[in-house]
Amino acid sequence: MKKPILLFAACSLLGAGTGCSNAQKNADDNTSLVYYIQEISPENMIKIYEALGRKAEGKVAIKLSTGEPGNNHYLAPALIAPLVQKLNGTIVECNTAYNGGRDFTEDHLKAAADHGFTAIANVDIMDADGQISLPVVGGKHLKENYVGKNWENYDFTVVLSHFKGHPMAGFGGALKNISIGLASSQGKCWIHSAGKYTDKAEVWENVPDYDTFQESMAEASKSVVDKAGDKILYISVANNLSVDCDCVATPEEPQMGDLGIFASLDPVALDRACIDAVRNSNDHGKIHLIERIDSRHGMHNLEYAEQLGIGNQSYKLVELK
Numbered sequence: 001m002k003k004p005i006l007l008f009a010a011c012s013l014l015g016a017g018t019g020c021s022n023a024q025k026n027a028d029d030n031t032s033l034v035y036y037i038q039e040i041s042p043e044n045m046i047k048i049y050e051a052l053g054r055k056a057e058g059k060v061a062i063k064l065s066t067g068e069p070g071n072n073h074y075l076a077p078a079l080i081a082p083l084v085q086k087l088n089g090t091i092v093e094c095n096t097a098y099n100g101g102r103d104f105t106e107d108h109l110k111a112a113a114d115h116g117f118t119a120i121a122n123v124d125i126m127d128a129d130g131q132i133s134l135p136v137v138g139g140k141h142l143k144e145n146y147v148g149k150n151w152e153n154y155d156f157t158v159v160l161s162h163f164k165g166h167p168m169a170g171f172g173g174a175l176k177n178i179s180i181g182l183a184s185s186q187g188k189c190w191i192h193s194a195g196k197y198t199d200k201a202e203v204w205e206n207v208p209d210y211d212t213f214q215e216s217m218a219e220a221s222k223s224v225v226d227k228a229g230d231k232i233l234y235i236s237v238a239n240n241l242s243v244d245c246d247c248v249a250t251p252e253e254p255q256m257g258d259l260g261i262f263a264s265l266d267p268v269a270l271d272r273a274c275i276d277a278v279r280n281s282n283d284h285g286k287i288h289l290i291e292r293i294d295s296r297h298g299m300h301n302l303e304y305a306e307q308l309g310i311g312n313q314s315y316k317l318v319e320l321k
Helices: 007-014 020-026 042-052 077-086 105-114 149-153 174-179 185-192 210-228 267-280 286-295 298-307
Strands: 032-037 060-063 090-093 123-125 131-135 144-148 156-162 164-166 170-172 232-238 260-264 315-319
Touching (some): 032 042, 042 260, 170 174, 210 232, 260 267, 267 286, 286 298
Parallel strands (some): 060 090, 156 232
Antiparallel strands (some): 032 260, 131 144
16 A cells, blocks of 8 residues: 555545545644554554553543444454553443344443453443433534443543444544444434434434434534543554444455554544545455445545544654554
């Protein structure tokens, strides 16, 4: 893969409609750092965390996806264990909003155990005892966002994402992990319906258009970023690059090879860097993931998140050896 150093250097490869002009305009004075390591290993998970320069202290929440039963594309416990244990972190999740293997706490904990996560750390299903409301400032769909109640028990959040596709969002990365991922089961319904329903019996019959859903996710992300302040950081592993999310019980097999580990203090820049890496890859199999991202208007999530002030699409990619 030919890796861009600055986003505007990669924009000529992407074509129109990807937000490049805005990124070029801001590249000199509003650029976020994104760190990258090609080799995916436990040692490099720690290396890229340390490169960020923001220490996770106190009671640390490690937000990841435990993976739907039947799906084996989630982040491997053996890959993340040294980092999680170095931070003395607790793996945190919230129950899903669809009928599956993780919509109730007992089943969710079983899935986490079956997938090996309880063997490396404590696992907290944060909405087991309810939810809390976070205000959404400047949103046009959501005025509040509902996250798992136990999130308020943590001092710092490490957002550990598996970057891949998604059936509805187009892609799943850092922004989805802090919006849908941190949302309680009812909060997930709230986001998926753009602030209309909290009952999963109603939401799936009334999903909005793709742009509205992307905006709703971005607004939920803003509430989390505003609440967390500087007590949060983001690491994404771009491997097992299926067009489907870890929430899909029978996902499509990946059609392209792994890309590496990416990390940033800016979730917008991080998601943009992962998407750019897919687009710039020489792997022909990327066409499937690109189609999934674009057909679901995935770039609109980044555009709107940038408008809300969550982060920047312009970034400098720093490769670590």
